[in-house]
Structure formats: structure tokens, C-alpha cells
Amino acid sequence: MSLTDITPAIIAAPPARRLRVVPVRRRARTIATFAAILAMALILQSVLGNPRWGWPVFAEWFLSAPVLAGLGRTLLLTALGAVFGFGLGTLLALARVSSSPLLAALSWGFIWLFRSLPLIVLLLILNNLGYLYETVAIGVPFTGITFASWSTTQLMTPFLAAVLGLTLNLGAFSAEVIRGGILSVDQGQHEAAAALGLPKAVQARRIVLPQAMRSIVPTAFNEIIGLAKGTSMVYVLALPELFYTIQIIYRRNLEVIPLLMVATVWYLVILSVLSVIQYHIERHYARGALRSLPPNAFRVIFARLGLVALEPAPQPQRAPVSQLGSQSAARLDGAQDGDDWTTRLPRGGRIEIRDVAKSFGNLRVLSDVDLTFPSGSVTAIIGPSGSGKSTLLRTINHLERVDEGTIEIDGTLIGYHREGDTLFELDEREILKRRIEVGMVFQNFNLFPHLTVLENITEAPVKVRGLGKAQAEVLGRELLARVGLADKADAYPRQLSGGQQQRVAIVRTLALKPKVLLFDEPTSALDPELVGEVLGVIGELARSGITLVIVTHEIGFAREVADRIIFMEQGRVIESGAPEQILNRPQHRRTADFLARVL
Numbered sequence: 001m002s003l004t005d006i007t008p009a010i011i012a013a014p015p016a017r018r019l020r021v022v023p024v025r026r027r028a029r030t031i032a033t034f035a036a037i038l039a040m041a042l043i044l045q046s047v048l049g050n051p052r053w054g055w056p057v058f059a060e061w062f063l064s065a066p067v068l069a070g071l072g073r074t075l076l077l078t079a080l081g082a083v084f085g086f087g088l089g090t091l092l093a094l095a096r097v098s099s100s101p102l103l104a105a106l107s108w109g110f111i112w113l114f115r116s117l118p119l120i121v122l123l124l125i126l127n128n129l130g131y132l133y134e135t136v137a138i139g140v141p142f143t144g145i146t147f148a149s150w151s152t153t154q155l156m157t158p159f160l161a162a163v164l165g166l167t168l169n170l171g172a173f174s175a176e177v178i179r180g181g182i183l184s185v186d187q188g189q190h191e192a193a194a195a196l197g198l199p200k201a202v203q204a205r206r207i208v209l210p211q212a213m214r215s216i217v218p219t220a221f222n223e224i225i226g227l228a229k230g231t232s233m234v235y236v237l238a239l240p241e242l243f244y245t246i247q248i249i250y251r252r253n254l255e256v257i258p259l260l261m262v263a264t265v266w267y268l269v270i271l272s273v274l275s276v277i278q279y280h281i282e283r284h285y286a287r288g289a290l291r292s293l294p295p296n297a298f299r300v301i302f303a304r305l306g307l308v309a310l311e312p313a314p315q316p317q318r319a320p321v322s323q324l325g326s327q328s329a330a331r332l333d334g335a336q337d338g339d340d341w342t343t344r345l346p347r348g349g350r351i352e353i354r355d356v357a358k359s360f361g362n363l364r365v366l367s368d369v370d371l372t373f374p375s376g377s378v379t380a381i382i383g384p385s386g387s388g389k390s391t392l393l394r395t396i397n398h399l400e401r402v403d404e405g406t407i408e409i410d411g412t413l414i415g416y417h418r419e420g421d422t423l424f425e426l427d428e429r430e431i432l433k434r435r436i437e438v439g440m441v442f443q444n445f446n447l448f449p450h451l452t453v454l455e456n457i458t459e460a461p462v463k464v465r466g467l468g469k470a471q472a473e474v475l476g477r478e479l480l481a482r483v484g485l486a487d488k489a490d491a492y493p494r495q496l497s498g499g500q501q502q503r504v505a506i507v508r509t510l511a512l513k514p515k516v517l518l519f520d521e522p523t524s525a526l527d528p529e530l531v532g533e534v535l536g537v538i539g540e541l542a543r544s545g546i547t548l549v550i551v552t553h554e555i556g557f558a559r560e561v562a563d564r565i566i567f568m569e570q571g572r573v574i575e576s577g578a579p580e581q582i583l584n585r586p587q588h589r590r591t592a593d594f595l596a597r598v599l
């Protein structure tokens, strides 16, 4: 049959009929739905039809002045307890995870004591503080000199005792909730923040706590809901909060059930409001963690009522890889046309590593490492897994402390200052400051997932270099354009491909204008098709005059860009030399064996 024979048949084919889709019928679910509706109707009928529930009495008291006053006190105690309790809990949690053993021990002791103490006992002790200490005074300790003093009984009102008791109790419990959140943040995030030289306080406030919030918030709200109900405990202080007020009323009129219903419904209202707040806080901290945020509940309700339009669904930021490749190539080519962005980087630093040794416990990871990386040099470190390549790299910016030897960049020690033959370790702030000269790009990118691409890039220049926000954004956008990612500035890292994330990580480091750039297996976590786009950017940097040290398994790339290759095994530098010599004519048998295995 020839083509002309079948063509008319194709043309004459009837249009495809639209098929009807019938969803699967779930009989069990339908029966269960009817059963649930029936059960609810029965419960409603029994609750509303039984006069002993006393709904008229409920209606009489629900909005009465004493009940509303009690409710106000409950809300105030909950709000103050939550704010002060979580404030105290945050400080305690930070103290517990700090490197200071004294702070960690003090925090542990506090948490141990106040978690053990029943709230009711704590409230009673605080209420009787006046018996233990008649006055509270400000003065010079151990001298008897007093500037001011107050009567404890007058100072410690039932309300203050209640706020203090709830704060101390919640502080101890919330500290553990917050510590759990901090521990859930990936170690790489701490390292990336430290490698960018961000001060400790900024690391905690901008990087760690916002990410920890995702696991803190659900448990924290459990605690706050517990607190709202736990305020009923302050009846021991004769403080008329909601439940105590209800008790006073039903003891007088003996309408126990209707008044308990008043308290129950108000607690339900409080809980519902807290649940809505929790939903929105969780939604806020989900930014960047989810590819698309859950809808804003209020907006959905208003949209259903036709009052507002629904938010447009977030558009996926990912572009096809083929397009990125060409886009990236075009930008990078463009950068060479007399407008070489890399020429604006500072002159490369000279790294001198002298007799460095390092052990983890009994495991000797680095021995007798003695290397010089001249300014502007490009060095690739290769070697078998576990040979100490990454550890060596991490000692250069003092993410790992060496046991012996020294490392200097342009004659300055990174982690120490020298006086004669003695090295004094610098304090954290000084180390962070010196670390700015040494950028580091990690295998797993370690971008901050809760910050947009542009925020990732501008964070350190603003906080560490003191650049204005607008200026940092201009720089960030320019660098992004240079690596072909201009349109990704407002995306979150999880909305990017691995190759794009790694290019952003390189830009983030470059924005600090370091003298030395360390790459720790920058392409190991990438699909083979994405490796090229990252190597393209590193290749361009290799011609920029910045000093590059690259731990890599990409032997072909090392041959192409490096002016020297170092081969390491069992923590030692076995040999080093020009790529052509190491890869084609290795002097050492172990180098030859390794290359025979990997090439």
C-alpha cells in the first residue's frame, strides 16, 4: 500500500470522541460519611434537646462581665507567659548548644530543675517568697550597701507570681523544643554560614533559627495551648482567671454544667484562634522549604465568597537544562568580550602550608603536609576516597583546626596569631573576619534554603563587609547574570537544579571578593549533564588571577584548568607537579595505580 492510499483514510478519520471519566465509587467511604453525619445529628439532638445542659444559663453567662474579665486575664497570662517563656527558652537553648561548657551546664541545670518542679508547687513557692525574703534590694553584694529596697509581699502580687511561674515553667520546656529545632538544622548550614564569615549572632538569627522554626513551631504551639489551659492552675493564687471565675459563679448558683460549658466554649475559641495563627506561622517558615507554599487560608475563604481573587499559583522557576546550557554559555562567552567580570576580583592570595598534621581521635588524617600555592595559581587535589583531601581544604579556612604546623595566607595566619614560637588561637570573631579572604564552595552547595537566591548572595556582603543592601543587590544581580542566572534572583534554592544551585553557591562566595577560593568536590553531587555548566564557571575563574584550590574527581577537568595537580594518599602528599607530568608520567607507583583505576 502506497502513502497515497492511506492519506485519504487519515483525513477522513472521525474526530476523537471525548471520553467520560467516572471516578471510582468508594462504597465504604460513603457509608462511613453517612454514619458520621448520623452520629453528629444524634449528639447535637442529645446536647440541644436535653434541658439539663442548661443552655439558657449558658447564654446568660457566656458574655457576662465577670466571665469576660476572667477571659481577659487568661489571655494576658497566656500572652505574657508565651513571650517571656519562649524568650527565656531561646536563650537557654542557645546556651545549651554553645561551645562553653559552663553555659551549657548552667542551662542544663535550669532545665532539669524547672522541668522537675510541678507548676503548682512553683506557683505556691513564688507566692510565699515574702516569707523567705522580706525585702528585695539593689546594692553591692557582700557589703551591706543598699541603693533601693522593696517589700517582697508588695512586689510579688499574685499576677506577677503567676507570670513568673508560667515563664519559668514554659522557659524550661520550650528550651528543649528550640534545642531540638536547632539540632535539626543540617551541619552544612552552620559550616556555610561560618565559611562566609557571618558573626555568631547573625548565624543564629538569620540562618539557624529561621530553619529550626519549621520543626519548632508545631511543638511550640502544643506548649502554648497547654499554657492557655494551664493558666487555670493559677487558681491556687486566688487569681480570678477564666476557670477560677467560673468556679466562683457555679459555687454560688449551683449551675455547674452550664458554667463548665461556658469555660469549655471559650477554651475552644482560644484554641481555634491559636490554630489559625499556627497555620500562618508554619506557612511563613515554609518559604523555601517547599517548592510551592500551601494556600493562605483566609484568602481561600474570601476567594470562595467571591471577595478577592485567589493568589496565582507560583510558577516553577526551573528552565529546561538545554536552554540553561546555552544561556550560560552565551553569558560566559559574553564576559570575555572585553568585559571580564573576573578581572574585578582581588589579586589571588599566596597560601603556605607548613608541616601540617591532623588526627581525628586515633586516626591520623594528615601528616607532614608542606605545600605552597602561589598567588593566582590553580591547583587540583586528587586521590583516593578518605585520603584527607577535604580535611586539608577545610584546614585552610580553619573549619578544621590543625594539630601541628601552620597555614598562612599572604603571611597572615588564619586561626592564630604568633608571638615568638607560640601560637595563640584567635577568638571566633577574629577567625570569622580573617575567613572572609577564603571563599569555600561545598559539595552539597549548602545554600540557605529559606532565603532567596539574591538574599543568599547579599547576606554576607551586607553583614560582614558592611556593604549597603542596594549596593549588594546590584553586585549580586550582576554576578548572577554573569553565570546565566539573572532570572533566578528571586527563586528559592530548592526551585533550582543542582547545577544552578552550585553556580549560585559560587556567586555567593565571589560576592565577598575573596583572595582564595576552595572547591570541595564541587560537581560530585551533580547529574553528569549538569557538571559542565559548573565546570564552565570554575574554568573561567581559573583565568581570573584568584588562587583556586580544587578537590576533584574530574581528572579531565583537572588536566584542563589546573596548573598543578597534587596527589594525596593516606593523609600525605605523594607527589605534585604539572598536569601533563602527573597524569602522563607519574613518578610514584601509587599515583600510577590510582590513575589506572580512575581513568
Ligand SMILES: Nc1ncnc2c1ncn2[C@@H]1O[C@H](COP(=O)(O)OP(=O)(O)OP(=O)(O)O)[C@@H](O)[C@H]1O
Pocket (backbone or CB within 6 Å): 360, 363, 365, 383, 384, 385, 386, 387, 388, 389, 390, 391, 392
Ligand atoms: N569530623 C571527623 N571525625 C572523624 N573522622 C573524620 C572526620 N572528618 C573526616 N574524617 C575521616 O578522615 C579521613 C579523611 O577524610 P576526608 O573527607 O578528608 O577524605 P577525602 O580524601 O576528602 O575523601 P572523599 O574523596 O571520599 O571525600 C576519612 O577516613 C574520614 O572518615
